[in-house]
Amino acid sequence: xxxxxxxxxxxxxxxxxxxxxxxxxxxxxxxxxxxxxxxxxxxxxxxxxxxxxxxxxxxxxxxxxxxxxxxxxxxxxxxxxxxxxxxxxxxxxxxxxxx
Numbered sequence: 001x002x003x004x005x006x007x008x009x010x011x012x013x014x015x016x017x018x019x020x021x022x023x024x025x026x027x028x029x030x031x032x033x034x035x036x037x038x039x040x041x042x043x044x045x046x047x048x049x050x051x052x053x054x055x056x057x058x059x060x061x062x063x064x065x066x067x068x069x070x071x072x073x074x075x076x077x078x079x080x081x082x083x084x085x086x087x088x089x090x091x092x093x094x095x096x097x098x099x
Contacts (some may be wrong), residue, residue, distance in 0.1 A: 003036040007067055011043060014063045018081055019044040025075075025091055037072040042088040044079045053078065 004024045011020055023040040041060070048056050056078040061068060068074065077088035 017045040040075040
């Protein structure tokens, strides 16, 4: 199973999101397209309604503890249904890898 699918599956099971998008952004980095090393998660869930941003991120990091040992970067954009505006911000361009 690809890392993106693994992340999606775990987040679906734990948070029952109204919206979940997991993007493999490895192609934007020196590690290359097939590296499965850089991910962006955009998630909207009722489970975040009583949580501060740090609590949301810690909850995700706990669920993905195993995956975080294998990947380089995980960008998290977490929203309650009331906060969700339909789109997360774009990721910045990679500054590493001698580019």
